[in-house]
Amino acid sequence: MTGKLTEDERKLELSPLFAQGWAAVEGRDAIAKTYEFGDFVSAFGFMTRAALWAEKMNHHPEWTNVYKTVEVTLSTHDADGLTMKDVDLARKMDTLA
Ligand SMILES: C[C@H](O)[C@H](O)[C@H]1CNC2=NC(N)=NC(=O)C2=N1
Numbered sequence: 467m468t469g470k471l472t473e474d475e476r477k478l479e480l481s482p483l484f485a486q487g488w489a490a491v492e493g494r495d496a497i498a499k500t501y502e503f504g505d506f507v508s509a510f511g512f513m514t515r516a517a518l519w520a521e522k523m524n525h526h527p528e529w530t531n532v533y534k535t536v537e538v539t540l541s542t543h544d545a546d547g548l549t550m551k552d553v554d555l556a557r558k559m560d561t562l563a
Pocket residue numbers: 524525526527540541542543544545
């Protein structure tokens with residue numbers, strides 16, 4: 467299993483994600499982003515594509531959907547914090563959105 471991100475990795479890997487709308491979650495080693503789509507079908511289409519990638523990557527988001535909004539939180543439960551798996555999934559989700 468991949469380990470938690472080091473301080474160097476956090477600077478290198480998380481900064482670009484923070485510039486893309488991801489943010490650190492308060493009180494927890496996790497990152498979160500809110501995606502807004504044009505309508506429900508677009509939002510759910512994104513979730514469908516992301517779900518198939520998540521399964522392929524064996525790394526799964528915590529997320530909620532309300533109409534055209536999708537709120538995503540990423541953290542590695544097995545490591546109790548952020549790992550490269552979260553970085554990889556965040557990047558992938560941004561390409562799919
Ligand atoms: C058994 C299975 O490989 C693990 O439970 C995987 C599945 N998906 C996962 N997803 C996330 N976000 N964190 C994990 O630790 C995790 N572990």
